[in-house]
Amino acid sequence: MNNSLNSKIEIGISGIRNLVSILKESHGFDLGCFALTSFKRRVIRTMQENEINCLNVFADKLAADKSFFEKFLKDIDVECTEFFRDPPFWRYFRDEMLPTLDKNHKQIKIWVPGCSSGEELITLAIVIEEAGLKHKTKITGTDISPSIIRDLENKVYSRKKIEISETNYQRFNEEKTSLLKYTLPGKTGFKIVDHIYENMIFDIYKYQNAKKIGEFNLIIFRNILIYYTQECQEMILGLFADNLANKGYLVIGNMENISWCKDFYRFTEVNQIERVYKKTC
Amino acid sequence: MNTKLIIIGGSAGSFLIITKIISSLPKDYPIPVVLVLHRLKHVKHGFVETLSVRSNMPIVEPFDKEKIKPGNIYLAPANYHLYIEVAGTFALSTEEPVNHSRPSIDLTFMTGGYAYRNKCIGIILSGANKDGASGLKKIKDYGGITIVQNPSNAQMPTMPIAAIERTKNVNHILNSDAIIKFLLSLSKK
Numbered sequence: 001m002n003n004s005l006n007s008k009i010e011i012g013i014s015g016i017r018n019l020v021s022i023l024k025e026s027h028g029f030d031l032g033c034f035a036l037t038s039f040k041r042r043v044i045r046t047m048q049e050n051e052i053n054c055l056n057v058f059a060d061k062l063a064a065d066k067s068f069f070e071k072f073l074k075d076i077d078v079e080c081t082e083f084f085r086d087p088p089f090w091r092y093f094r095d096e097m098l099p100t101l102d103k104n105h106k107q108i109k110i111w112v113p114g115c116s117s118g119e120e121l122i123t124l125a126i127v128i129e130e131a132g133l134k135h136k137t138k139i140t141g142t143d144i145s146p147s148i149i150r151d152l153e154n155k156v157y158s159r160k161k162i163e164i165s166e167t168n169y170q171r172f173n174e175e176k177t178s179l180l181k182y183t184l185p186g187k188t189g190f191k192i193v194d195h196i197y198e199n200m201i202f203d204i205y206k207y208q209n210a211k212k213i214g215e216f217n218l219i220i221f222r223n224i225l226i227y228y229t230q231e232c233q234e235m236i237l238g239l240f241a242d243n244l245a246n247k248g249y250l251v252i253g254n255m256e257n258i259s260w261c262k263d264f265y266r267f268t269e270v271n272q273i274e275r276v277y278k279k280t281c
Numbered sequence: 282m283n284t285k286l287i288i289i290g291g292s293a294g295s296f297l298i299i300t301k302i303i304s305s306l307p308k309d310y311p312i313p314v315v316l317v318l319h320r321l322k323h324v325k326h327g328f329v330e331t332l333s334v335r336s337n338m339p340i341v342e343p344f345d346k347e348k349i350k351p352g353n354i355y356l357a358p359a360n361y362h363l364y365i366e367v368a369g370t371f372a373l374s375t376e377e378p379v380n381h382s383r384p385s386i387d388l389t390f391m392t393g394g395y396a397y398r399n400k401c402i403g404i405i406l407s408g409a410n411k412d413g414a415s416g417l418k419k420i421k422d423y424g425g426i427t428i429v430q431n432p433s434n435a436q437m438p439t440m441p442i443a444a445i446e447r448t449k450n451v452n453h454i455l456n457s458d459a460i461i462k463f464l465l466s467l468s469k470k
Contacts (some may be wrong), residue, residue, distance in 0.1 A: 013367065035346075037364040037392050038374045081377050085360075087323075171323065223375045226345045233346075254325070255358050255373050257344040 009044050011055055016040055019059045026063035030208050033232035034076075042076040049075070073145040078227055080119040082161060083126075083179065084168035085222070086254060089274045090127055091172055097249060097276065098131050101217055104247070108137045111216040111243065113205060114224040115141035118152050118192075119165075124220060125196045126182055130173075134199055140214065142205030149202045156189040207236055215245040222275075223253035230260075238263040244279040251276050284312050284426070284467055285400040286349065286365070288393045290386030290416070292319040292408030294436025298457045299406070303336040303354055305461045310338060311468050315355045315363070317389045319382055319412070322360040329356060343371040357384040365393040382412045390416025399424035402467075404460065406430045408440025414447035427451040428460060 013036065020032040031039070043058075052058045062069045084090055101108045115121045121141045128137050143149055162183060169179040183190040205213065219240050225233050240250055241263045250267065252275045258264055267277040291299055299316065306314070320328060332354075333340045342358045349355070349369050357363040362374040363384050379385035390403050390413060403420040405413045407430060421427045429445050432438035434456040445451055455463065 035366070035372050037366055037372055038376065041376075078374070078376055080375065085375075223373075226373045226375070230346050253345075253373075253375075255342070255344050255361060257346065 007044055007048060009047055009053055009055075011040055011044060015055045016043070019043065019055060019062075022059045022063050023069070027066070027069055029069075029073075029206075031076075033207065033228050033235075035227055035229055038078070038227055039076065042078070046072055046075045070145070070147050074147045077114075077116050077143065077145050077148055078224075079117040080223070081164065082168055083119045083123045083165035084172050085119070085123075086274075087168050087171035089222075089251070089254075090123065092271060092274045092276070093251075094127050094131060094172075096271075097218070098128070098133065101249075102131075102133055102136075105217055106136065108133065108218070109214060109216045109245075110137065110139045110218045110220065111214065112139065112141045112220050113143075113240075114221065115143050115152070115202075116148060116224075117157075118155055119161075120220055120222060121152075121200065122182075122192055122196055125200065126179075128199075129196065137199055139200045140216075141200055141202045142213075143202075144204070144206050146204050149204055152202055153194075153197050154191070156186060156191055157183075158189045162190050207232065207239060210239055212242050214243055216243055216248055217245055218249045218251070219244060220251045222251055223256070225252060225256045225258070233258070234261045234263070237261045241266045241279055246279060246281075248279045249276060250279065283400060284402055286315065286393055286397045287312050287402045287404065287464065287467075288315045288317065288365075288389055288420075289404045289406065290317045290390065290408075290413040290440075291406035292386075292410060292412065292437070292440055294407035294409070297436075298430065298460075300332070300335045301457060302461055302464065303332060303338070303340070306336075306338060306354075306464065307468070308337040309352070311351050313349050313351050313353055313355065314338075315349075315357070315365075315389065315393070317357045317363060317384050317386045317413075319384075319386075319408070319410075320359050322383070325359050328359075332356065343373075345371065345373045347371050357389065359384075363389045365389065365396045367396045369396070380410065380412050382410070385416075386413035387416035391419045394420035394423040394425050397425065401425035402428065404428040404430075405441055405444040407435035407437045409437040410440060411443035411447075413440060414443040417444045417451070418448045421448050421451070426453075428453045428455060428463065430454075430460065431456050 112121050166179050266281050268280045270276040270278050338354050341353050343355050364372040403417050429441045429451050432441040
């Protein structure tokens, strides 16, 4: 990671555009929706990991080798670095949103798009289990990367990540119980206990030309909009409005903004600080 | 050179000089100022207010994709990296910390230096780590102006020393008063 700071690889905007168009042609996958700076940084990092210094060589290899491309999709997906990120949000979710969802629905349908390495999904599942609402909840996790979806239930999390998350969890849960009760220690890190995955299903989902996949009561999409261009953010918001049931909640990240999007009129703000919205039309 | 962006990186021991700088800049200061300070990730509220009391300009924690505009002092939000895009907007990121830091001064310097080239000024203040050193070098490489707080004038000299060593020929090594004088001189040109 740190060596990417001192990378000799320089890529310009035209280089990125060229890469995007090659990948669109060869795999039918449009990566032009990613915000430039963070995407460029992840491309450079992946090139370094593969010891490729030339963008053209890298693009050719991606175009010709499907499994290399799949791995690339996984590498450019941004992992959430912690479970229970923003403990105040999770407290608000537990104390205000979940009771409302419980009261209003026989079954609570939740979608976590861009679930990546699963930290938000698992956090959500733990909060729901602790609230005793697992039996009436169904969580759908989707991602653009097939290999991420394949590996999710066997994912091993680093000790460092569990340690950071433990601090968050204790801020969330004033009883000071430990997150470790949901983990199984192994040689290389921690797995999450099987029963946390019980009410989850996983699928591949791309935003472009996307179809409606359900009528959800809640979509959690925190700190993922930031990785997309404004054009794509607007498209994604429209998709979410279409996939939410009336009065369904949408949660975004603390510093994300959707108020300028054309579909924003379909939402009402529920909590400004925790960035919670409700679909109203 | 017509400066369009000033980025200031500070860590331990930089609070006093930061407040001195922001209270010295007038309300109509013509260049946007970005502060990247190492701060506690769980303390999201209060810091903006604390700085605002001492500032003539509004202190703003920018939202993702917000346009960079003069008349504002921007503060990198807690627990995010702050990128500067070529389009003159901010972009946020939750990618892993760099040198144990998020926000990383290096990343804001590098992306700001790339986007604003010779119209960018980078300033490194007091700090007990080496964040910002690689980024300041990039600002220099892209043609921008580099300023480091004089290590003997800094409460914690580690960060200024690292930046001076890594960048090799920083443009100015200044005491806090001289940094303020320099910034004020930019608005008179």
